[in-house]
Structure formats: structure tokens, C-alpha cells
Amino acid sequence: MADVKLTHVKKIYSNNVEVLSDINLDIKQGEFIVFVGPSGCGKSTLLRMISGLEEISAGTLEIDGEVVNDTPPALRGIAMVFQSYALYPHMTVYDNMAFSLQIAKVKKADIDQQVRKAADMLQLTPYLDRLPKALSGGQRQRVAIGRAIVRRPKVFLFDEPLSNLDAALRVATRMEIANLKDSMPDSTMIYVTHDQVEAMTLADRIVLLSGGNIEQVGSPLELYEHPANVFVAKFIGSPAMNIVPCHIEQAGLQTLVSLSASASIQTTIVTEPSEQAKPAFFGIRPEDLTVVAAEDKSLFSGDVAFVESLGEATLLYVSIPGAEEMVITKQAGTLAIKRGDKVYLSASPEKMHLFDESEQSYLRKG
Numbered sequence: 454m455a456d457v458k459l460t461h462v463k464k465i466y467s468n469n470v471e472v473l474s475d476i477n478l479d480i481k482q483g484e485f486i487v488f489v490g491p492s493g494c495g496k497s498t499l500l501r502m503i504s505g506l507e508e509i510s511a512g513t514l515e516i517d518g519e520v521v522n523d524t525p526p527a528l529r530g531i532a533m534v535f536q537s538y539a540l541y542p543h544m545t546v547y548d549n550m551a552f553s554l555q556i557a558k559v560k561k562a563d564i565d566q567q568v569r570k571a572a573d574m575l576q577l578t579p580y581l582d583r584l585p586k587a588l589s590g591g592q593r594q595r596v597a598i599g600r601a602i603v604r605r606p607k608v609f610l611f612d613e614p615l616s617n618l619d620a621a622l623r624v625a626t627r628m629e630i631a632n633l634k635d636s637m638p639d640s641t642m643i644y645v646t647h648d649q650v651e652a653m654t655l656a657d658r659i660v661l662l663s664g665g666n667i668e669q670v671g672s673p674l675e676l677y678e679h680p681a682n683v684f685v686a687k688f689i690g691s692p693a694m695n696i697v698p699c700h701i702e703q704a705g706l707q708t709l710v711s712l713s714a715s716a717s718i719q720t721t722i723v724t725e726p727s728e729q730a731k732p733a734f735f736g737i738r739p740e741d742l743t744v745v746a747a748e749d750k751s752l753f754s755g756d757v758a759f760v761e762s763l764g765e766a767t768l769l770y771v772s773i774p775g776a777e778e779m780v781i782t783k784q785a786g787t788l789a790i791k792r793g794d795k796v797y798l799s800a801s802p803e804k805m806h807l808f809d810e811s812e813q814s815y816l817r818k819g
Contacts, residue, residue, distance in 0.1 A: 455517035455530065455607035455641055456482050457503065462512035464498055464665075472498050473665045476512070485634050485642045487656035489649060491688070494662040497612060500645045504533050504610050517607055530607035532600075534614050538593045540585040540600075546572075547581040550599045564603075571602040574636060575629065591622040595629065602637075611644040615651065623651075631655055649689055653677070661685055683734055683812035692739045692768065694806070695780040699735040701807075710735050710807065713775030716753035721802040722815050736806030739768065742782035742798050744790070751797035755780070762787055771796060 457480040464473040473495045480486050488496040501507040503514060505526030513520050521529050540549050547568055554564045572578045575595045585593055594614055601609055614630075615623045631654065634642060646652055652659050653673040661668045661676060661684075669681040680686035686694040702717070703709035704724040711717045712735060745751050753773055761768040767788045770779050782798055790796065807815045 456480060456515075457608060457641060457643070458513075458515040459499075459503075460513045460515075462499075462502065462514060463510045464495070464502060464507065465510040471665060473502075476667060478660060478667065478670065480641060480643065482641050483639050485644065485655060485657045486660060487652040487658075488643065488645045488660050488662060489647065489652040490662035490668075492647060495665045496645045496647075496660075496662050499662070500610055500612055500643060503608070503643065504531055505529050531610055532602075532604045532606035532608075533610040533612065534594075534597050534601050536613045536616050538585070538597045538617075540593060540596055542585055545582050545584060546577060546588070546596050546599075549585070549596055550603055553600065553604050567603040567605075568599075571599040574602070574633065575599050589622070590618050591626045594618065594626055598630070598633065602633075607641065609640060609642040611642065613645055613647070615646070615648070623648075627651060627654060649691070653689075661688060663688075679814070679816055680736075680806065681814055683736070683808050686736050686806060686808070686814075690738055692781050692783065694736050694738050695742070695778070696808075697735045697773075697776060697778045697780065699733050700730045701733050702730050704731075708807065712753060713773055716773055716776065718752050718805070719802070720805045720807060722805065722807045724807065724815055732810050734808040734812060736808060737780070737800050737804060739781040739783035741800050741804035742780065743800065744769070744782065744784055744788070745797050745799045748797050751799050754795060754797045757790060757792055757794045757796055760788075760790060760792055769796065771798065 459476050459478045462476040465471045476499065488499060490496050498507055502509050509522050514522055516529060550568045550571060551564050572581055575598060577595055577599055580588060580592060615626055618626060644655060656673055658670060659673055659676055660670050663684055669676055669685045676685055676689045680689065683696055687696060697712050699710045699712050701708060701724060702711050705726045708720050708722055708724045709717060710720060748754060755771040755773040757769050758772045758779055759770040767784045769782045769790060771782060772779050809815060
């Protein structure tokens, strides 16, 4: 197994469109790294550059300490699991998993041992004699993963492997991939998805991309609790973090923030002293806003514009007087609150976020 290192990597197409710009990333042996971001952010292109299916326009890619920019895909020691399974329809599960080893002229006994070991790991042993058409979508994806495992690659690459599955199968297969990660602790795995739930549940570290740039790299909880900027704050979490334009009225150890003429909040976020008010962005996650009964215990109040009852939780969309943005609060269970009711909202200062005018987190600066 191997480390993967990208240094100043770029991807520029022939029409001078820059898809990826100055990517720098160190992936250690045994890490499960997830590339996540909106459509068109460059995450799949980055994965394909690591695999050798896309050329690198600038910069260097190292696998196990060796620069492989010009190394053919087959010689990089990489196995890739595609979104579309890419199984041979006329071959059994066993033959699909064994095919690459047969091409490499591995001994028959060794092939059998490796295929059966991977099949047992992925609970595919009862299906080894079946054709792909006799399998469910989740089982086919497991065969594709098994085909990668038997090759014993340096690095596993997963390109949105669950996107073709329905919701129930996605959950089940996600659990199997998590179990696979645990059973192969020394394997380096790089996984691409647009689904933040997959990213949060599978990743050791998340690489969040936007517009061809890395916005933040960190553990799932680091991105959730300490987003580097407004984009990360709104992308990670569902519902998204409330981001409200505001003004810093009093800076320093106790920073006073005004959301509107009638709503001011004191936070524990340290900002540089300033003699005049300056624009900023206040952030709070819906699940960190609590409905309280008394006005004197609230941060601000507003009228409920819309109620979504989800059973296990209730979402309240609250309009704050004088503020352009509604805020969302997520409360456990069901609430006897209806549209038009006035509510008082509170939050712990430790859960508050503050971003400067350029949408960068104040916490990341100190």
C-alpha cells in the first residue's frame, strides 16, 4: 500500500478551460479520503488524474514516493471501482473477479485463494457461479469492489460507486464499504461522491472542492464544527447552516454582532478591535438553535413563516424583523407551533460562527 502526494497539480483542457488549479494534497497510507463537492467542482477529474485516465497539465503526482505523471494506468498499482459496475455480462461472478489475475498469468491456485477470500469478505460466496444479470445492483457493486480487491493494488479509487443504487441499497452498501475499510486498515482508499452523508460517515478526512479549488481538508467533524468559510459551512450539514449578513458593532474578546435593528448577539469569537462597524456574516446551524419560552433568555425573536413536520424533527422557518434572510431551526419531535406564531430562539455562544466580509472564518485566522 502507498502514500499519494499531489503537488501544484492543474488540469487545463485544450480550450484553455482550467478545471483544477494548484491542487496540493498529501494522502497517507491507510487513509480513507473522500473527495466531495457540487457537480462540476473537479472531484471526478482529480480522481481520474490519479488513476491515469486523465493527463496532468501541470504539477506532480507521486504514488509510494515515485512520480507517476507519465506512467500508464495499468502500471500505477491502482484499482478503480466505477459508478457503472463495468462487469462482463457473459462471465460468472467468480470469473469477473478472477479475470485480471488470469491476464496477469497468476497461478490458478493463487487466483482461487484470492477470489474466495475477497468473496467471503464481501459476502459473495453464494453467488460465485451466477451471472451479473442474476444479481441485485448492490451485489453487482460488491463484485466490482471484489474485482479490485483481488488485484492487491497500492491504492483503491471509488468513483461515485453508490449513485446508481436506491436509498436502501445505498445505506447497506455504504455499511459494507465501511466494514471493508476496517478489514483492510493498511489500504489507501480515495472515494468520490456528491453525497455529504457518504462523506461524513466513511471518511477519515474529507477534501471539499469547489470551482477546481480545495476549500478545506479535515476530518468530518472538523468541517462540520469549524468550517473554513461560508461555502464549507453551507455545504456540510442538512439543513445547511444559517448564514445571515450582519455588522460587527464591537470587536475584541467579546464581539457584539447586529443581525438587524432589533437583533444583536454577543459571541465568544475573538475579532480584531475596530473603531467602526464592519460587515460580516453570522452563522448558526439549525440544530444549534433552540426555541425558548422567555424573551429574556433568547438571542432574537421572529415570526414563523413555514413549518415542516418530519416526525422525528420539526423545521421552523423564522423571519427576523429587519433581516433579509430567514433562519431555520431544527427541533426534535413535533411542536405545537404553527405559521404566524412568534418564537424566541437561543443558542450557545460556542456554537456560533462568524465570517468576515470575504466569507472566511474568523476562527481560522487565529
